[in-house]
Amino acid sequence: MTVESTLPGPVRYEVRDSVAWLTLDAPPVNLLTAAVMQDLTDAVARAQEDDSLVAIALTARGRAFSAGADVGEHRPEQAAGMIGAFSALFRVLGGSALPLVMAVDGPALGAGFELAMMADILLASDRATFGQPEIRLGFFAPVAVAWLPSRVGVARAIEITATGRTWTAAEMQGFGLVSRVVTSETLGEAVDYVLADMRRASPLVMRMNTRLVRSLAGRPFEEARLEAERVFLDDLMRTEDVREGIASFYEKRRPQWTNR
Numbered sequence: 001m002t003v004e005s006t007l008p009g010p011v012r013y014e015v016r017d018s019v020a021w022l023t024l025d026a027p028p029v030n031l032l033t034a035a036v037m038q039d040l041t042d043a044v045a046r047a048q049e050d051d052s053l054v055a056i057a058l059t060a061r062g063r064a065f066s067a068g069a070d071v072g073e074h075r076p077e078q079a080a081g082m083i084g085a086f087s088a089l090f091r092v093l094g095g096s097a098l099p100l101v102m103a104v105d106g107p108a109l110g111a112g113f114e115l116a117m118m119a120d121i122l123l124a125s126d127r128a129t130f131g132q133p134e135i136r137l138g139f140f141a142p143v144a145v146a147w148l149p150s151r152v153g154v155a156r157a158i159e160i161t162a163t164g165r166t167w168t169a170a171e172m173q174g175f176g177l178v179s180r181v182v183t184s185e186t187l188g189e190a191v192d193y194v195l196a197d198m199r200r201a202s203p204l205v206m207r208m209n210t211r212l213v214r215s216l217a218g219r220p221f222e223e224a225r226l227e228a229e230r231v232f233l234d235d236l237m238r239t240e241d242v243r244e245g246i247a248s249f250y251e252k253r254r255p256q257w258t259n260r
Contacts, residue, residue, distance in 0.1 A: 009039035013046065018199050020047035020098075024060035029067035032111045034085035041089045047098060051259050054206045055198045057191060058102045058119070065128070068110025071137065086111065090143050093118045097207040099198065103191045104128040104169070105184050114143035117151055120210075121194055122177060124169035125184040131166040150218070151177050202241040202257040
């Protein structure tokens with residue numbers, strides 16, 4: 001089933017086979033203005049409200065994934081509005097119960113890189129580049145300084161944010177941020193390959209899994225393990241889908257999820 005976008009603005013929204021596809025379409029380089037960030041926030045929130053979905057896939061049209069935020073909106077008299085839209089976007093991304101799969105083909109710079117680093121699974125073409133050049137303009141990148149250390153380590157995060165240099169997709173894969181680097185021509189196939197496996201899961205259990213991974217990250221192992229076991233027994237075992245999964249295994253058929 002495909003549901004076409006009904007959201008106005010530069011973010012296309014489609015639902016295809018249990019996945020919400022969000023496409024940045026703000027030519028020429030997908031600048032993340034306050035208005036674009038608001039549209040993207042609305043699209044992510046809309047996907048979260050659809051219990052039939054198993055994932056969000058974010059891609060972009062044009063020659064850049066995103067060249068970043070609008071520098072003009074960083075002026076002191078406009079900064080509060082820009083940061084308000086920025087904060088709302090990253091709040092909804094950080095609270096996502098759906099796994100975020102992103103595909104970067106071209107530059108992801110500044111806020112565009114901050115957007116990309118929120119991906120749970122980040123795929124990149126061999127022409128993708130990443131960087132936080134804000135430091136050279138007298139700014140720092142709020143999400144990068146808050147989130148990047150947990151993704152690549154403190155020393156690497158300081159190097160990325162303090163130098164302002166541009167990094168290749170292969171370098172970001174080496175840092176552990178990018179999952180896979182493919183050609184630009186096969187990037188779509190790589191995204192489909194990842195999503196095909198996710199579509200086999202119960203949407204209900206997928207969200208339960210994603211919430212746990214996010215909430216337990218960084219907690220002591222014993223504390224995290226005990227909480228995961230509690231949710232397993234108290235929540236998962238009460239669902240109809242877990243019984244359907246077991247039944248389908250023994251009956252050698254594909255499960256029919258009810259999201260209950």
